[in-house]
Amino acid sequence: MDDIKNHPWFKTLNWADVYNKKISPEYKPRANQSGKSMNVDEQFRRAPVVDTPVDQNQLQNRVHFPDFTFKPEKQTVTTGATGNGGDDWERL
Numbered sequence: 001m002d003d004i005k006n007h008p009w010f011k012t013l014n015w016a017d018v019y020n021k022k023i024s025p026e027y028k029p030r031a032n033q034s035g036k037s038m039n040v041d042e043q044f045r046r047a048p049v050v051d052t053p054v055d056q057n058q059l060q061n062r063v064h065f066p067d068f069t070f071k072p073e074k075q076t077v078t079t080g081a082t083g084n085g086g087d088d089w090e091r092l
Helices: 015-019
Strands: 077-079 089-091
């Protein structure tokens, strides 16, 4: 974090004011209340959601979550199924 704080770009920024939320952002993206994805390009909202397979050989000798047993079920995901212009994601 200090690397960022000490970067020349931020030399005039008062980090205490940032922490205490005394500084208003220069840009606040609009957000609707339902999907909160209106600022994401439609190209990405319409793209299929797929799992990224990992080669089991790459996972050897890695024990990040030794007791983790979740195995996902096959799911179909679609966008716009709720009729609100495609801002929501709904699992079928």
